[in-house]
Amino acid sequence: MSVPDTVHSLWTVAASSTTQTIPTPHIEYGQLSPMLAVFGAAALGILAEAFLPRRNRYWAQIGIAMAGLVGAFVAVVVLAAQGYAGTKAHLAAMGAVAVDGPSLFLQGTIVLIAVVSVLGFAERHLEPRSSTGAPVDAFAPQAATVPGSDAEKSAARSGFATTEVFPLTMFAVGGMLLFPAASDLLTMFVALEVFSLPLYLLCALARRRRLLSQEAAVKYFLLGAFSSAFFLFGLALIYGYAGTVSIGGIADVVSGTATPTPALANTTANDALLLIGLAMLGVGLLFKVGAVPFHAWTPDVYQGAPTPVTGFMASATKVAAFGATLRLLYAAFPGVTWDWRPVLWGVAILTMVVGAIIAVTQTDVKRLLAYSSIAHAGFILTGVIAMNKAGVSAVLFYLGAYSFVTLGAFAVVTLVRDAGGEATHLSRWAGLGRRSPLVAATFALFLLAFAGIPLTSGFAGKFAVFQAAASSGATPLVIVGVLSSAVAAFFYIRVIVLMFFSDPRPDGPTVAVPSAFTATAIALGVLVTLGLGILPQYFLHLADQASVFVR
Amino acid sequence: MNPVNYLYLAALLFTIGATGVLVRRNAIVLFMCVELMLNASNLALVTFSRLHGNLDGQIIAFFTMVVAAAEVVVGLAIIVSVFRTRHSASVDDTNLMKL
Numbered sequence: 331m332s333v334p335d336t337v338h339s340l341w342t343v344a345a346s347s348t349t350q351t352i353p354t355p356h357i358e359y360g361q362l363s364p365m366l367a368v369f370g371a372a373a374l375g376i377l378a379e380a381f382l383p384r385r386n387r388y389w390a391q392i393g394i395a396m397a398g399l400v401g402a403f404v405a406v407v408v409l410a411a412q413g414y415a416g417t418k419a420h421l422a423a424m425g426a427v428a429v430d431g432p433s434l435f436l437q438g439t440i441v442l443i444a445v446v447s448v449l450g451f452a453e454r455h456l457e458p459r460s461s462t463g464a465p466v467d468a469f470a471p472q473a474a475t476v477p478g479s480d481a482e483k484s485a486a487r488s489g490f491a492t493t494e495v496f497p498l499t500m501f502a503v504g505g506m507l508l509f510p511a512a513s514d515l516l517t518m519f520v521a522l523e524v525f526s527l528p529l530y531l532l533c534a535l536a537r538r539r540r541l542l543s544q545e546a547a548v549k550y551f552l553l554g555a556f557s558s559a560f561f562l563f564g565l566a567l568i569y570g571y572a573g574t575v576s577i578g579g580i581a582d583v584v585s586g587t588a589t590p591t592p593a594l595a596n597t598t599a600n601d602a603l604l605l606i607g608l609a610m611l612g613v614g615l616l617f618k619v620g621a622v623p624f625h626a627w628t629p630d631v632y633q634g635a636p637t638p639v640t641g642f643m644a645s646a647t648k649v650a651a652f653g654a655t656l657r658l659l660y661a662a663f664p665g666v667t668w669d670w671r672p673v674l675w676g677v678a679i680l681t682m683v684v685g686a687i688i689a690v691t692q693t694d695v696k697r698l699l700a701y702s703s704i705a706h707a708g709f710i711l712t713g714v715i716a717m718n719k720a721g722v723s724a725v726l727f728y729l730g731a732y733s734f735v736t737l738g739a740f741a742v743v744t745l746v747r748d749a750g751g752e753a754t755h756l757s758r759w760a761g762l763g764r765r766s767p768l769v770a771a772t773f774a775l776f777l778l779a780f781a782g783i784p785l786t787s788g789f790a791g792k793f794a795v796f797q798a799a800a801s802s803g804a805t806p807l808v809i810v811g812v813l814s815s816a817v818a819a820f821f822y823i824r825v826i827v828l829m830f831f832s833d834p835r836p837d838g839p840t841v842a843v844p845s846a847f848t849a850t851a852i853a854l855g856v857l858v859t860l861g862l863g864i865l866p867q868y869f870l871h872l873a874d875q876a877s878v879f880v881r
Numbered sequence: 882m883n884p885v886n887y888l889y890l891a892a893l894l895f896t897i898g899a900t901g902v903l904v905r906r907n908a909i910v911l912f913m914c915v916e917l918m919l920n921a922s923n924l925a926l927v928t929f930s931r932l933h934g935n936l937d938g939q940i941i942a943f944f945t946m947v948v949a950a951a952e953v954v955v956g957l958a959i960i961v962s963v964f965r966t967r968h969s970a971s972v973d974d975t976n977l978m979k980l
Contacts, residue, residue: 519945545975
């Protein structure tokens with residue numbers, strides 16, 4: 331590969347030359363307002379943490395977070411109403427952010443997930459009050475203290491609370507809003523880190539079982555950093571191949587419509603850069619969605635993290651990461667579909683089968699839900715593989731449906747408690763249906779939605795992705811999907827049978843009465859699950875309208 | 882010197898880093914290996930920037946440095962808190978959760 335002679339003029343300039351001006355970048359603040367609202371709330375939250383007295387922080391943080399999220403949702407709806415999801419879709423911020431249908435749909439979904447999650451984080455009625463009578467939430471009183479130390483006990487006695495979780499969540503949400511909308515790989519990488527880093531910290535903050543929580547954080551962090559290093563090297567290789575990192579620019583080079591330059595002629599002569607680069611980008615993204623063989627972190631992190639955080643992570647991360655995967659595969663690399671599709675076939679089949687089969691052997695509710703989330707990642711991948719417009723809308727719909735079921739299920743897990751905190755071992759759930767029929771029935775509804783029983787959102791979602799996959803000729807994939815759905819249904823039904831048809835244990839867990847926060851979160855989960863299940867047409871139509879990428 | 886040699890060096894450094902993450906036990910060393918992978922990517926980016934004659938790669942390298950710095954803050958916080966609890970930074974000791 332030879333270097334063009336003109337290259338040095340880029341970073342050396344003759345002293346006598348006239349001063350050059352750099353044009354000011356044009357930023358469309360209005361179109362970026364969903365992200366700006368959330369990041370603004372995050373920054374305000376940090377200031378509140380620094381300047382407000384301790385007793386005022388809890389309500390102030392909830393207010394700031396909710397205001398930011400509601401503002402972001404209104405902004406998304408207004409942008410969509412103005413037509414940015416359809417005819418006016420374009421690239422904002424000098425081509426760094428795509429304001430188009432999939433972006434706005436996923437951003438709306440993520441903001442709603444965040445609203446429900448913040449309600450869960452704010453719950454203070456489940457834990458027994460501290461010795462001074464201060465209400466207590468699910469997070470460590472002071473995360474820096476060593477578990478079991480005097481410092482921790484004194485922090486707990488003083489009624490300290492880690493209200494930093496709210497600004498951290500806001501930063502994570504901001505990154506997640508940017509991730510599926512990123513229209514160049516650099517923005518995508520930065521967004522990936524912006525939403526991952528707060529999540530690593532949130533994992534470490536559980537009030538009870540802090541060793542498990544810290545272990546989860548260490549595992550998530552080391553593996554997450556490892557996978558984002560892969561993403562970055564993939565980015566470098568793609569940049570080397572295409573000479574640009576913008577999604578549209580890459581697509582042009584890959585399909586051969588870009589203006590040829592001598593350097594480009596050199597780098598595109600060899601497809602190794604392109605294929606290895608794409609594979610490494612894929613490793614980074616498939617890690618985040620928890621697809622086999624990059625799933626090893628999922629059960630441990632889901633089990634160890636505080637349960638409200640697990641719910642948030644399981645739903646919002648998946649939405650953001652699948653959004654970015656879609657954009658990458660559909661907008662940047664449609665020219666090499668025949669290269670990546672067989673690989674994703676294998677990944678999807680492995681993910682569905684491994685997720686469903688290993689879930690059968692689980693004895694912990696949170697691990698069970700973790701493996702079920704792996705299996706669901708496989709189902710969503712079948713929609714991604716479809717590589718047609720129906721595939722995009724099916725994946726968008728599935729993500730919206732799945733995330734609310736997940737949020738609701740994890741919120742129910744926080745309610746079933748004994749003296750040691752949450753009773754997550756499955757044997758402890760035996761007979762729950764006799765003791766508290768309402769909670770058990772709600773959990774059963776979520777499990778049925780996971781299993782994809784008709785009249786729940788899970789059925790509509792699965793039907794949509796399998797239909798899209800079948801219409802693109804991926805019938806074997808659909809067969810594997812249906813078979814592993816059947817395996818998955820077995821262990822969901824097993825939990826329901828355990829709850830309703832076995833005798834309650836005398837020392838069994840109690841079901842805590844939640845405050846209005848968690849009650850609202852669960853109610854929203856039930857509403858969306860039934861709503862999307864009984865009347866999916868409207869939302870399918872919405873997802874269908876929002877399924878065109880701009881590049 | 883042919884700039885392509887720097888790409889081979891970058892690939893080598895990345896491989897050393899990735900191998901290190903897989904075989905080493907100490908969380909700090911693991912983390913240093915991840916940093917090595919990020920810096921290998923930086924070297925590749927800067928080399929490609931020269932090959933293509935545009936500045937994108939150099940700009941991205943700056944972003945990577947900032948991201949790596951932020952990652953150090955979060956990572957060391959987590960590793961230090963685990964070390965203070967267990968008096969060990971070995972990732973083999975953090976094994977309370979198993980299949």
